Amino acid sequence: MDSMIRLTSNQRKVLEVLEQTGKPIGAYAILEKTGFRGAVQVYRALEKLIDLGLAQKLESLHAYIRVSPKDETELTAFAICDHCGHIHQLTEAREIRQLHECLAQMDFAVCRSVIEIHGACSTCVSSKRNK
Template identity: 40%
Template sequence: MAHLHDLTKNQTLVLDALTKWDGPASAYSLLDQLRAQGFRAPLQVYRALDKLIEYGLVHRLESLNSFVACAHPHDHAHGLVAFAICDTCGQVDEFSDETVERRLKGWAKEHSFRLAKTTIEMRGICANCTAQ
């Protein structure tokens, strides 16, 4: 696992932009944001994101085609992560559940499925927006 000081300039810029972003950001949103810092092409963003995801510092939200900074970047031990995404305000809640992880890994083992990555995304309306 790489540490913060191992990040390249582009990776740092992308991670900073994403960390400051309120909610999930698309690669192109990040690109627009980073033009002021000299970014010109989507690939610059995608390459940085790939590495950041590999390092566990960023998550990809498949159902949104967007990205979020990991909420627990120092908790290197976190296994499976799940997301609750509010369709109204866009806020994302990241959490883990031991039981869910155990069950899914159990299924994989039973079926001899060599598990590489698991995506869990819940879509709905958060408490805050429901209260509005």
């Protein structure tokens, strides 16, 4: 893959950890899994991966997650299940676009959009119902 080519060894290692994990993971947990000597290496790799659109930070969790590079960061929202940790990614949702349009009408120039909705996913909601 073309995008793989430009990744350095450290960046590849971090990306692999993100992929193996499959859900948000903190920088220091990445540090342990990669075996790097310091946190700096993790943060540097994450910065690049985020730049490339391969990862994103979940601000409300202080954690990082692999995203598909085609997902436009600005138009992505995360539904975070606080019970099982599952992340559902809403990409290109009409509602997000509308929110941005609403801001555009106020002459607000969006450059980054942090949308993280916490709650309980369908699985957890129904398993609770059955208790």
